[in-house]
Amino acid sequence: xxxxxxxxxxxxxxxxxxxxxxxxxxxxxxxxxxxxxxxxxxxxxxxxxxxxxxxxxxxxxxxxxxxxxxxxxxxxxxxxxxxxxxxxxxxxxxxxxxxxxxxxxxxxxxxxxxxxxxxxxxxxxxxxxxxxxxxxxxxxxxxxxxx
Numbered sequence: 001x002x003x004x005x006x007x008x009x010x011x012x013x014x015x016x017x018x019x020x021x022x023x024x025x026x027x028x029x030x031x032x033x034x035x036x037x038x039x040x041x042x043x044x045x046x047x048x049x050x051x052x053x054x055x056x057x058x059x060x061x062x063x064x065x066x067x068x069x070x071x072x073x074x075x076x077x078x079x080x081x082x083x084x085x086x087x088x089x090x091x092x093x094x095x096x097x098x099x100x101x102x103x104x105x106x107x108x109x110x111x112x113x114x115x116x117x118x119x120x121x122x123x124x125x126x127x128x129x130x131x132x133x134x135x136x137x138x139x140x141x142x143x144x145x146x147x
Contacts (some may be wrong), residue, residue: 001033006042006123007050024059026119035092039122040074043088052146055079066111073108075118084114086143091121098115102126106137116143 014030021030021069022041031037044060045142047053059076088106091097097119105117109130117128117137122139 002035002043002116004039004093005045005125006122009042009045009049011041019045024060026055026058035094036090039120040090043090043120044075047048047075047077051143054146060061062088064108064111066107071108076112077143084115086118087112087114088118088120092121095121097124097126118143
C-alpha cells in the first residue's frame with residue numbers, strides 16, 4: 001500500500017481469497033484492505049497514538065440518516081459527555097479533495113453538530129473548527145490534542 005503523510009504503524013494483515021485484509025482494532029475484525037481503509041486505519045491510530053484520543057470515544061463507519069438516506073461517517077469522535085466532537089471523512093490517496101468532499105462532511109454535520117471536521121486522503125489533511133454562530137468553519141493547522 002501507498003506511503004501516507006501520517007506516522008507509520010504496524011498493522012495485522014492477512015490474505016484470504018486473493019484479498020489482503022487488515023485487522024481493525026476498534027471493531028475487532030479483519031476488513032478488506034482498500035486504499036480508503038488504509039487511510040482510515042492510519043488516521044484512527046493517528047488520533048489515538050499522536051493526539052491521545054481514547055479509543056473508547058471513537059466510532060468507525062457510524063450510520064446516520066439524512067433526507068431519508070442512510071449515510072456513514074468514516075470516523076466519528078465523541079467528547080466525554082457523549083456529544084459528537086470530530087467527524088473525519090477519509091478518501092483514497094488517489095482521490096483529490098474537492099469542495100464536494102467538504103460539502104459532504106458539512107451535510108453530515110448539519111445533523112451531527114460536531115465541533116471539528118477533518119477531511120483526509122492520507123496525503124493531504126484539512127482540519128476545520130466549526131463556527132456555528134456564523135454558520136461557517138475556520139481552517140486550522142492541525143487538530144487539537146485530546147484534553
